[in-house]
Amino acid sequence: GERFELQTMGMGKWFLWSIPVALVAFGLKLALTPAVVWHEGPVWEEFLKLYDRQIAAHFGGCQSKLVETTFGLTQVYACGDPSGPPVVMQGGAGSSCVVYTSWILPKLVDKGHYVLAVDFVCDLGRSIPREKDKANCPKTPDDLVSWLKQVIAAHDLSGRVSLVGYSYGAFISAMTAVKDTATVDKVVLIAPAAVFAPVTGAFIMRVLFHTLIYAGPTGFALEDWLHADPDFNFARDRPENELAFQRALKKTSPLATTIPPADPFSAEDLRVLASRPTLLIIGEKEVVVDPQVAIATAKQHPGITVQAYKDSGHLLIIEQHHKTVEDEVVAFLGT
Numbered sequence: 001g002e003r004f005e006l007q008t009m010g011m012g013k014w015f016l017w018s019i020p021v022a023l024v025a026f027g028l029k030l031a032l033t034p035a036v037v038w039h040e041g042p043v044w045e046e047f048l049k050l051y052d053r054q055i056a057a058h059f060g061g062c063q064s065k066l067v068e069t070t071f072g073l074t075q076v077y078a079c080g081d082p083s084g085p086p087v088v089m090q091g092g093a094g095s096s097c098v099v100y101t102s103w104i105l106p107k108l109v110d111k112g113h114y115v116l117a118v119d120f121v122c123d124l125g126r127s128i129p130r131e132k133d134k135a136n137c138p139k140t141p142d143d144l145v146s147w148l149k150q151v152i153a154a155h156d157l158s159g160r161v162s163l164v165g166y167s168y169g170a171f172i173s174a175m176t177a178v179k180d181t182a183t184v185d186k187v188v189l190i191a192p193a194a195v196f197a198p199v200t201g202a203f204i205m206r207v208l209f210h211t212l213i214y215a216g217p218t219g220f221a222l223e224d225w226l227h228a229d230p231d232f233n234f235a236r237d238r239p240e241n242e243l244a245f246q247r248a249l250k251k252t253s254p255l256a257t258t259i260p261p262a263d264p265f266s267a268e269d270l271r272v273l274a275s276r277p278t279l280l281i282i283g284e285k286e287v288v289v290d291p292q293v294a295i296a297t298a299k300q301h302p303g304i305t306v307q308a309y310k311d312s313g314h315l316l317i318i319e320q321h322h323k324t325v326e327d328e329v330v331a332f333l334g335t
Helices: 002-008 013-032 042-058 105-110 141-153 168-179 201-212 221-226 240-256 267-273 291-299 322-334
Strands: 063-069 072-079 086-090 114-118 161-166 184-190 278-283 304-309
Touching: 042 240, 063 141, 072 141, 086 141, 086 168, 105 114, 105 322, 114 141, 141 168, 161 168, 161 322, 168 184, 168 267, 184 322, 201 221, 278 291, 278 322, 291 304, 304 322
Parallel strands: 086 114, 086 161, 161 184, 184 278, 278 304
Antiparallel strands: 063 072, 072 114
C-alpha cells in the first residue's frame, strides 16, 4: 500500500534485492537448522552463563521464581517491598527482563514499588515453554493476555497492577490493559511495537537481512540502524561485557524467540486503553513504527500522555535521553 511504498522509497537498491534473498535465506535456515532442545547445547549454555551473570550482578536482592502457566514456566524476579504498589515489567522480543537491570526498575524499587521483572515464556531468559516445545507457545494476542494474567495471578498483589513494556513487551502490556481492565492500573509503553501504528516493512526486512545475510562488519548493523545517531557504533560505544552478552543473545534468539504477530489496535481497543492513565514514550526517529503516525494516533485519545523525544530512536534504553525516560516513568507511576 501507499504507506509501505513511502517507507521503502529511498532505502536503496540493497533493500529491494535483499527481500527475496532474505526470504530464501530464512527458508533455508529453517530447513537446515537442527532441532535444539530448549536450554540445552553450547549456544544456550553460553547465553545462560552470561545471562545469569547479569542477574547476579543486578537482581541479587530480588526473589527468583518460576511461575507455572498453561504455556510453560515463566521466570519472574520479584524486587522490593511486596506491600508496595505493584508493577510488572517486560522487555522486547529477542531479549529479556535484563533490559531493566540498571534502568527504571532500581528507581521504582527505591520509591517503594514492588516490581515483577518478567521473562517472556518463549524467548531468551530462564523461562521454559511447556514440554520445552515451541508448539506450546502463545499463538494469538489473547494467548499473550492469558499468559500474563496467569503470571500476575500467581502473586498475592495489593491492589491493581501497573504495566511497563518496551517494544514487543509494550504490545503485550497494552493488550493486557485492554482485555483485563479490572486488574490493570497505569500503563507505560516505551517504543511500542504496533499498538498505535503498524510495524514497518523496513524494520521487518532489516531484521531478516541483518539476522540471516549480513550483520555488518562488527555484527551489530541492526543495532546501529535502530539508534537515532548516525555516528553511533554499537561495537565501539558500548562496554565489552555488554557486547559479549549481546553476541550470545543474537546467536540464541533464533532458537528461542517465538511470538505472535503484533498488529495496530482498533479504535475501540485504543479507547479502552485510554480509559486508564497511559504514558507513551517514543523517539521521533523511531524506525520500528512510523513515529508520526503513532504520535498522532495516541494524541486522539485524551487519556494517553505522549512524551516524544526529538533526537531518539528505538534504543531508548541507551540513547541520550535514557535517564530522562527513566525519570518520566518513575514520576508517572508515582502520581
